[in-house]
Amino acid sequence: MTSSKLSDKLNDLLTGDSIREQLSAEELTEKAVQRGEAVLTDKGAVRATTGAYTGRSPKDRFIVQESPSKEDIDWGSVNKPVSPEVFEKLYAKVLAHLGERDELFVFNGFAGADPESRLSLRVVNEFAWHNLFVHQLFIRPTEEELKGISPQFTIVSAPTFKADPEIDGTNSEAFVMISLERGIVLIGGTEYAGEMKKSIFSVMNYLLPKKGIMSMHCSSNVGDEGDVALFFGLSGTGKTTLSADPGRRLIGDDEHGWSDKGVFNIEGGCYAKCINLSEEKEPQIYGAIREGSVLENVVLDEEGIPDYDNGSLTENTRAAYPLDYIEGSVIPSVAGHPKTIIFLTADAFGVLPPISKLTKEQAMYHFLSGFTSKLAGTERGITSPEMTFSTCFGSPFLPLPATVYAEMLGEKIDEHGVNVYLVNTGWTGGEYGVGSRMKLSYTRTMVRAAIDGKLDGVETEKGSVFGLEMPKAIEGVPSDVLNPRNAWADKEAYDKKAKELADAFRENFKKFGSVSESIKTLGGPII
CATH class of the missing domain: 3.40.449.10 (Phosphoenolpyruvate Carboxykinase, domain 1)
Known part of the structure; x- marks a missing residue:
């Protein structure tokens, strides 16, 4: 036909x-x-x-x-x-x-x-x-x-x-x-x-x-002063959770464009993971699940009350709701140019620091790498975290070559003087099965400090793995958490796992043969 x-x-x-x-x-x-x-x-x-x-x-x-x-x-x-x-x-x-x-x-x-x-x-x-x-x-x-x-x-x-x-x-x-x-x-x-x-x-x-518009797999919010923040990351790394901040206005939770005028949401709603959802930890998302919302694969009791801790159908339980269900969200969902970019990764190795500030070269390197751990349920067959490199934190959705999106990001960082941070929402004190997941309260505190400019000029130390600049102190976060090696009881085990991760980064980056040497040498692992 x-x-x-x-x-x-x-x-x-x-x-x-x-x-x-x-x-x-x-x-x-x-x-x-x-x-x-x-x-x-x-x-x-x-x-x-x-x-x-x-x-x-x-x-x-x-x-x-x-x-x-x-x-x-x-x-x-x-x-x-x-x-x-x-x-x-x-x-x-x-x-x-x-x-x-x-x-x-x-x-x-x-x-x-x-x-x-x-x-x-x-x-x-x-x-x-x-x-x-x-x-x-x-x-x-x-x-x-x-x-x-x-x-x-x-x-x-x-x-x-x-x-x-x-x-x-x-x-x-x-x-x-x-x-x-x-x-x-x-x-x-x-x-x-x-x-x-x-x-x-x-x-x-x-x-x-x-x-000429950069498309992005990210969430976005804006403060009272018009300061826009972007949160890049794959499903399960915290984009929706961290962007739904009661102290800031939500622009969108997953998909955006960045034009010469600023950022805009591609969608009119949110699609949040809701496994282990609680009113205490994520009040905005919890409150948005009401008439008109859609829950996928969430177990209900006999009275129709959701059991968000029950992952018997899947860990990838979901809630879909319109953007205006989030109080104070930006409607229409457009805003100015970003001041801060957060790259979110759920490192199941427990190697990367919970937060570090990136140079432009490091930002380009980590954007192209798109490292994270696929978390249970986000794709069929994933039952425990698996290391993955998802180019531009959105490889499954990018029809064009990765360098098209990466070059646009580099131009935007230069043009608008954006601060870029890498945030690990994954494991600390050991790899998956040994250590523990980074506390959401700590991650929120670190992200807010970055967006508010409180990390500008703070004393840092350079990590041995990727040369990442890690703050030595952030109010509200234990200092021994900020350097991941210090959080491990077995330092030799950390060094071994760090080398394993660095080797994986290098091997993955070989596919980007056309990328400039400055990004390869200044942005990547140094051990």
Whole structure:
């Protein structure tokens, strides 16, 4: 079937009697419960479970290899190619499958809070709770905007359609296929709602740099004086938690652009991990889970009360809610240029210091390295922390070569005189299984000190592993925590583990052959 015929078939589908378009959060909540897709919590939030797929499925994500975009894509294990023919055949099957449904749910909205660079979206969902998810996660149009909206990209999501790998050319029954030329994201076989938001993030990571805008996997907030801070890091490193600071206003928790005017949120909502969530430690997130919110894979008791400490379904329990559920959030979510950048890593080796200030070269090195530990549940099959290097702290979502994003960051740091810090939210006093996870209260204190400028000019000592400048004292944080070697009882064991990590960094960085020697020599490990 040709592309034009597929477009006609989609248009026919969207004009059918089964379509429920632009329903409110209340209506979608009612539909999700009526259809048996979800149940309500004691606070009125929707709770759904996602079966076998409780996290992203990176091995099932493909980009259609078509002109002219195929010349720009960094093809490989992350951006796996699929032919236009395979895509079109599967697309036709999915449309036929959806055509047999009694009800389909359609959301129209935007990705990108900056009107000059936003992307207009249409999302077609088989599940009402999925449509509620995108209603809260993407940017909701005003009534006036809705009248003139013309979708540049359409997500077609059919979780109950299972692919046959031998026939359909997929890796498994699940698939996420992005066609940049057709403006289609095709999803099937997985009920995990996060695939929808991350696929559009991948699209924006392709489109924005072509407009001279840096796209970023980060959270962001702003203080009373207009001082913007960015928090880079993979899932589970603390982006959402640390950016949801009661003393600052939230711009966004996961995806942003940085233009010549400043930063803007790509989304209209938040998608927070909620394993071990408590009102005491994370009051803003805890309070946001109410009517209109969506919980994924959270265990409820008989009265509908969430047990956030229960990870029996997955460690990757999630809460999705609109940005305005966070008191004092910035709406529309745009702000000026950042003053501070925080790189977050969850080091399961227990080697990196809890906070250190980076030179520009070190910032470029650690941005390209994107070191962290994948935490349990964020991807299928991850049950304990695994060391990983995720380029630019967002490798799974970057269609273009890493150096495109890194060079843009370097230019921004120079242009705006940004302070950059590396913060380890991982382990201290030993590696995973021996030491303990860094206390959130300590991390909050250190991050606030960095953002408030309290670390400017403080006395530091240089670590032996990466030459990182570590503050000797921060009010409210025990001094023996600040130097990670001091926190280990067995210093020889620390040195051995540090060398192991440094060797891993060097080996990983070999893939960046075109990077300047100054970044390699001044930014990397020194032992």
